[in-house]
Amino acid sequence: MSDERRKFTRESAEQRKLDLIEATLELVAEKGVRGATVRGIADRAQVTQGLIRHYFSSKEDLITAAFEHHMTQMTDLTFAPVTQVQGSAREQLRVFVRSSLMPPVVDPRSIALWAGFLNKVQHDAQMKDVHAKTYVHFRDQLEGLIRAALEEADMPTEPEQLYRLATACNGLIDGLWMEGGALPEAFAPGELSQIGLYSVGAIIGLSLVD
Amino acid sequence: MSDERRKFTRESAEQRKLDLIEATLELVAEKGVRGATVRGIADRAQVTQGLIRHYFSSKEDLITAAFEHHMTQMTDLTFAPVTQVQGSAREQLRVFVRSSLMPPVVDPRSIALWAGFLNKVQHDAQMKDVHAKTYVHFRDQLEGLIRAALEEADMPTEPEQLYRLATACNGLIDGLWMEGGALPEAFAPGELSQIGLYSVGAIIGLSLVD
DNA sequence: GAGGCAATTATTCAAGTGTATAATTAGGTC
DNA sequence: GACCTAATTATACACTTGAATAATTGCCTC
Numbered sequence: 001m002s003d004e005r006r007k008f009t010r011e012s013a014e015q016r017k018l019d020l021i022e023a024t025l026e027l028v029a030e031k032g033v034r035g036a037t038v039r040g041i042a043d044r045a046q047v048t049q050g051l052i053r054h055y056f057s058s059k060e061d062l063i064t065a066a067f068e069h070h071m072t073q074m075t076d077l078t079f080a081p082v083t084q085v086q087g088s089a090r091e092q093l094r095v096f097v098r099s100s101l102m103p104p105v106v107d108p109r110s111i112a113l114w115a116g117f118l119n120k121v122q123h124d125a126q127m128k129d130v131h132a133k134t135y136v137h138f139r140d141q142l143e144g145l146i147r148a149a150l151e152e153a154d155m156p157t158e159p160e161q162l163y164r165l166a167t168a169c170n171g172l173i174d175g176l177w178m179e180g181g182a183l184p185e186a187f188a189p190g191e192l193s194q195i196g197l198y199s200v201g202a203i204i205g206l207s208l209v210d
Numbered sequence: 211m212s213d214e215r216r217k218f219t220r221e222s223a224e225q226r227k228l229d230l231i232e233a234t235l236e237l238v239a240e241k242g243v244r245g246a247t248v249r250g251i252a253d254r255a256q257v258t259q260g261l262i263r264h265y266f267s268s269k270e271d272l273i274t275a276a277f278e279h280h281m282t283q284m285t286d287l288t289f290a291p292v293t294q295v296q297g298s299a300r301e302q303l304r305v306f307v308r309s310s311l312m313p314p315v316v317d318p319r320s321i322a323l324w325a326g327f328l329n330k331v332q333h334d335a336q337m338k339d340v341h342a343k344t345y346v347h348f349r350d351q352l353e354g355l356i357r358a359a360l361e362e363a364d365m366p367t368e369p370e371q372l373y374r375l376a377t378a379c380n381g382l383i384d385g386l387w388m389e390g391g392a393l394p395e396a397f398a399p400g401e402l403s404q405i406g407l408y409s410v411g412a413i414i415g416l417s418l419v420d
Numbered sequence: 421g422a423g424g425c426a427a428t429t430a431t432t433c434a435a436g437t438g439t440a441t442a443a444t445t446a447g448g449t450c
Numbered sequence: 451g452a453c454c455t456a457a458t459t460a461t462a463c464a465c466t467t468g469a470a471t472a473a474t475t476g477c478c479t480c
Contacts (some may be wrong), residue, residue, distance in 0.1 A: 008428055009477055016427090032329050034244035038468060048429050049468090059468065112332060115325035117240050118392070122322060135393060168386075168409040172378065175385025182328070183345060199378040203412045218458055220446055226457090259438090269438065376424060379477050422480090429474065438464065444459065450452095 017055050019045045024066040027173050029112040067117050067127055071134050089148035094208050096145055100173050101192040111181030139170045144202055153206050169200045227265050229255045234276040240324040277327050281344050299358035304418050307410050310383050311402040321391030349380045356414055361417050379410045
């Protein structure tokens with residue numbers, strides 16, 4: 001019959017896994033890890049629940065894969081703007097701070113995912129490792145940008161002091177990121193970036209505002 | 211018979227509610243809201259599950275009560291040290307920043323609770339309201355301390371600028387608080403407080419380090 | 421275009437979930 | 451010391467959960 005529909009179409013393993021991971025992230029953001037049920041995920045990805053077990057050995061496995069995918073994505077999103085800047089070290093630092101405090105990095109969904117995964121992160125060794133590595137990477141990149149900007153301005157800094165500056169700026173950015181995502185209506189567009197630039201500049205003693 | 215044990219003992223409504231709320235908070239911190247089941251909560255509080263319905267109209271109701279209890283407790287914990295200081299405005303600000311970045315305010319459990327409740331906060335109007343009010347209260351108190359310290363130092367500041375300073379310091383404290391709770395082993399005791407004092411001082415232009 | 425096999429769906433299962441209702445019993449009152 | 455009522459336990463129910471297995475079926479190969 002001409003109106004007979006395929007009951008399903010086959011997809012490549014990569015595509016199907018990606019579909020399942022993205023559906024998982026949506027649901028984790030909405031309801032947390034325990035609220036992201038295999039049936040809910042399958043529905044969201046428009047497949048039946050049995051397929052999940054075909055691609056992932058367990059729900060745990062899928063959750064871990066989704067977490068790693070998300071962390072990689074966030075890292076890429078955060079550092080992409082900087083790699084496209086050819087300007088001075090100060091300009092690179094400015095771009096980094098600004099883009100870290102704007103959409104799409106600042107986003108209620110990101111916060112919801114961070115919160116949704118935290119329990120797992122605190123209990124699962126593998127996820128804890130990924131989380132710590134991502135944090136250290138972010139902090140180290142920031143420290144490198146700060147060091148370059150200070151050297152460029154003829155303000156060489158002791159390693160220990162540099163560590164403190166980077167930790168402080170990292171905390172500031174994370175805190176503003178969190179507040180921007182948790183209370184989106186509390187800040188005007190660009191406000192967080194402005195506050196971030198001013199404050200990072202104040203902390204490191206090198207103004208980042210024009 | 212002399213060895214016959216009471217099958218249960220009656221408690222006042224306040225005590226039982228508090229027991230249930232504390233058991234709830236423990237489980238939310240450990241497993242999130244959905245992982246805090248009525249049976250698990252009842253076990254933890256050493257009662258049977260039916261009793262929960264006797265004191266709370268639903269699990270939802272208990273969760274909300276636990277959240278409000280926790281937020282009140284955190285607020286008290288945060289502001290108690292300041293109220294016991296009679297020193298200068300600068301000294302009060304120092305105490306506030308320092309104690310906000312030390313145990314028991316900085317604590318993995320607090321972060322876990324924050325994360326565990328976030329989903330509910332984002333979806334439940336009542337909880338969103340409590341959350342926003344707590345945030346605003348914290349920010350306003352901080353702004354007041356900053357204003358007083360700056361006035362005391364003969365550095366009067368425009369309201370708009372003051373708002374920006376308070377938001378930045380608030381973000382900094384929240385970010386360091388989050389990192390201290392999420393990565394406890396990454397910071398030595400007192401390290402976060404030291405970094406916080408230095409950075410808040412840098413942001414507001416009034417050193418808080420001796 | 422016929423096989424064949426892996427991708428996908430369909431069904432089943434035991435355990436856990438919140439809620440509702442019935443059955444006990446502790447502990448104050450007279 | 452016998453009520454007697456509210457606190458507490460005990461039991462039941464309908465539904466959801468992750469996982470396991472069986473049954474289909476799309477699509478590539480020859």
